[in-house]
Every structure is written in C-alpha cells, then in structure tokens.
Amino acid sequence: MAKQAVLLLAHGTPETVEQIPEYLRNVVSGRPMPQHVIEEIQHRYGLIGKSPLTELTMEHAQLVETELAAKGAPVKVYVGMRNWRPYIPDVVKQMRADGVEEAAIICLAPQNSRTSVGLYKRAAAAEAGPLKIDFTEGWARNSLLADAFAERLRVKLAELKAETGEVPPVLFTAHSVPCRTIQTPAANPDQSRHWPGEGADPYAQDAKATAALVAERVKEIPKWWFAFQSQGASGGPWIGPTVEETLDKIAAEGVKTVVLQPIGFLCDHVEILYDVDIAFKEHAKGLGLRLERPESLNSSPILAQAVAELAEAGLKRLA
Numbered sequence: 001m002a003k004q005a006v007l008l009l010a011h012g013t014p015e016t017v018e019q020i021p022e023y024l025r026n027v028v029s030g031r032p033m034p035q036h037v038i039e040e041i042q043h044r045y046g047l048i049g050k051s052p053l054t055e056l057t058m059e060h061a062q063l064v065e066t067e068l069a070a071k072g073a074p075v076k077v078y079v080g081m082r083n084w085r086p087y088i089p090d091v092v093k094q095m096r097a098d099g100v101e102e103a104a105i106i107c108l109a110p111q112n113s114r115t116s117v118g119l120y121k122r123a124a125a126a127e128a129g130p131l132k133i134d135f136t137e138g139w140a141r142n143s144l145l146a147d148a149f150a151e152r153l154r155v156k157l158a159e160l161k162a163e164t165g166e167v168p169p170v171l172f173t174a175h176s177v178p179c180r181t182i183q184t185p186a187a188n189p190d191q192s193r194h195w196p197g198e199g200a201d202p203y204a205q206d207a208k209a210t211a212a213l214v215a216e217r218v219k220e221i222p223k224w225w226f227a228f229q230s231q232g233a234s235g236g237p238w239i240g241p242t243v244e245e246t247l248d249k250i251a252a253e254g255v256k257t258v259v260l261q262p263i264g265f266l267c268d269h270v271e272i273l274y275d276v277d278i279a280f281k282e283h284a285k286g287l288g289l290r291l292e293r294p295e296s297l298n299s300s301p302i303l304a305q306a307v308a309e310l311a312e313a314g315l316k317r318l319a
Contacts, residue, residue: 002101002132004318005076006068006311008061009088009107009120012081013051013269017042019084026083037233044274053269054081056298057108060267060307063299067308073315076100082120092127102132104314106307108266110145111174111210112138113203115181134314140206144306146213148297153218153261156294160257168257168292169223171246172211174264175271176228176238177203204228204239210263225250229262229280230271243275244283251287258284260293266303268296 014023020042024033045051057079065077076098080091095103107120121135139145153170161167182201211226227246231238243260250258260280262272276293284291297303 002318003099004102004104004315005078005095005098005100006064006315007078007080007091007095007103007105007124007133008057008064008307009080009082009105009124010053010057011109011269012084012087013053014045014084015050015054017045020045023084034233040233041270044270044278047278048270048273051269051273053267054084056267057081059299060108060304063301063304064307064311067304068311071308071312073312075311075315077311078103080124082123088120088123089127092124092131096127096129096131100131102315102318103134104311104318105133105135106139106310106314107136108307109264110138110142110266111140111203111206111264113177113182113206114201116177116203132318134317136310136314138202138206139306139310140202140210141213142306142310143213144302144309146210146217148300148302148306149210149214149261149263149294150217151300151302152294152297153214153259154220156259156261156292157218157220160259160292164257166257167220167222168259169225169250169255170215170218170221171225171227171243171250171258171260172214173227173229173243173260173262173276174207174210176231176240176242178232179237179239182239207264214261214263230275243280247280247284247287247289247291251284251289255289257290257292260291262293262296265296267298272296 014020021038061077061079078091080088105124107117109117157167182203208226215224225246227241227243228239229243281291
C-alpha cells in the first residue's frame with residue numbers, strides 16, 4: 001500500500017520586520033515594490049509585533065493529524081508556505097525524501113481563485129515528480145467551515161446583546177484581489193498564457209457564498225453586508241466594495257455597533273490584527289460606529305474536523 005500524507009498550504013509570513021522586503025518580493029513574484037509600500041508594511045507589522053500565521057498553521061496541522069488518526073487514517077500532516085519558510089517546494093521535496101507516494105493537498109484559503117490558489121497548486125505540482133497528488137480546488141461551501149465561523153460569531157453576538165440589549169448587524173469580509181487576476185482571457189489577454197480554466201474565476205462568488213452560509217446558520221443576525229478588504233497599494237484596481245466605503249454606508253443608516261467577521265481568513269495574521277483591529281476600528285470610530293469582531297478560527301476543533309474530512313476524501317480518491 002502506498003505511503004500517504006497530507007499537505008496544508010498557506011500564505012506564509014516573515015518572522016521579523018527586517019525580512020519583510022524579501023517576503024514582499026515573493027508575494028509579487030519579484031516585481032519591483034515601491035519603497036513607501038515596504039515601509040508601510042513594516043510599520044503595520046511593527047504595530048502588531050508579529051504575525052502568528054505560521055505558528056497557528058503548524059498548530060492546526062497537528063489538530064488535523066490528531067483528527068485523522070481518530071478517523072483511522074494515521075498519516076503525517078505537512079505544512080508548506082507559498083511566500084515564506086517553509087516554502088512549498090522544499091516541503092514537497094522533504095515529503096518525497098520521507099518516502100511519501102501519495103498526498104492530499106489542501107490550501108487553507110477556502111475560496112478558490114484560479115490565479116491565487118492556482119499559484120499554490122502549481123508550486124506543489126512543480127516539485128511533485130512521482131508523488132501522486134490530489135488537490136482540493138476550493139471548499140468555500142463546506143458545511144463545517146460555515147459551522148466553525150458561525151460558532152465564533154454567535155459568541156460575539158451574545159456578548160454584545162448582553163451588553164447592549166440588541167443583536168448588532170454583521171459585515172462579512174474576504175481579502176480583495178486585483179481585478180486583472182480574476183478576469184477571463186477575453187477581458188485580459190495577458191491572462192491567457194496561464195489561465196487554468198474556462199469561464200469566470202469563482203473567487204468573488206465563493207467568498208459571498210461562505211458569508212451567506214454563515215448568515216443562514218446565525219438566524220439572529222438582523223442584517224448583514226459583504227465587503228472585500230485589504231486592497232493593495234499598487235497593481236491597478238482591486239475588487240470591492242471596500243470595507244471603508246461599506247462602513248460609511250452602515251454608519252449613514254444610523255447603526256451604532258457592527259460586528260465584522262472575516263470569512264476569507266482561517267487564523268490571525270496582519271490582515272486581521274492590523275487591518276481589522278487597528279485600521280478598520282479607527283475608521284469606524286471616526287464615523288461614530290463601534291466595530292467588534294469574533295475570535296478568529298485559529299485552533300477551532302470544527303475547522304480541524306472540516307480539513308480532516310477534506311483530507312480523508314482526497315486520500316480516498318488517491319487510493
């Protein structure tokens with residue numbers, strides 16, 4: 001029987017502020033990055049101290065490994081990062097050196113974009129060689145994923161209801177992407193050389209689908225909105241609406257408290273600890289709007305169960 005394993009893929013994050021220029025070069029595939037953008041990212045990392053993404057992802061891998069063992073599938077769970085250590089190609093090489101012959105690969109970005117999640121897939125496939133892989137393309141509509149987010153959201157809503165007597169409305173968010181990366185080749189001929197599928201890119205629809213599934217589960221929400229957060233500082237237009245313009249709209253409706261839940265991120269990192277907890281809260285405060293957020297999924301047992309089930313299904317397809 002072939003030796004199997006699981007590989008979880010994530011974005012990656014530097015350990016120190018000094019490593020940010022190198023990290024950003026990886027993010028933009030070596031394209032020049034304006035110095036003011038580098039300095040702004042360094043400033044943000046300095047404010048939050050350190051992004052815990054790598055540590056949380058490693059912890060999550062251990063939870064998934066434990067979950068798989070309990071399901072009778074005792075396999076090792078590896079972690080590879082696209083933009084920082086441990087890099088995906090290095091981890092795939094290590095898996096091959098460890099004798100792994102088949103691997104279920106899951107990107108910890110549930111909402112699939114062919115030109116973002118697609119980069120993860122290509123990085124793993126390029127080093128796979130004889131390693132047989134099953135890649136989960138996207139899992140935005142996974143019921144356990146929605147359950148995990150709903151669990152966190154209910155706790156925050158209950159806290160605020162106990163404090164204010166009312167359940168506040170909710171703003172769901174996912175990371176924005178450049179418009180050019182989700183255009184079809186017909187709309188953007190430059191994409192045609194690496195466009196890996198037919199039709200429109202699924203990312204925006206995937207993100208909104210996850211939000212809708214969470215909202216269905218938390219029926220006490222009086223009203224909800226959706227926005228794309230963390231638009232980049234360069235590279236042309238990014239998809240919206242932005243969080244800032246959506247908060248402006250929410251405040252104009254007379255709302256005094258709103259809960260923002262990022263459903264495109266599975267754990268704490270700079271886009272939550274700075275963008276949400278500092279920048280968006282400050283913007284909301286200027287509007288007379290109180291902004292709160294639920295705890296991130298991080299080490300959620302329900303999330304670990306979701307990923308373990310995806311991995312188990314992938315391993316079965318390989319067998």
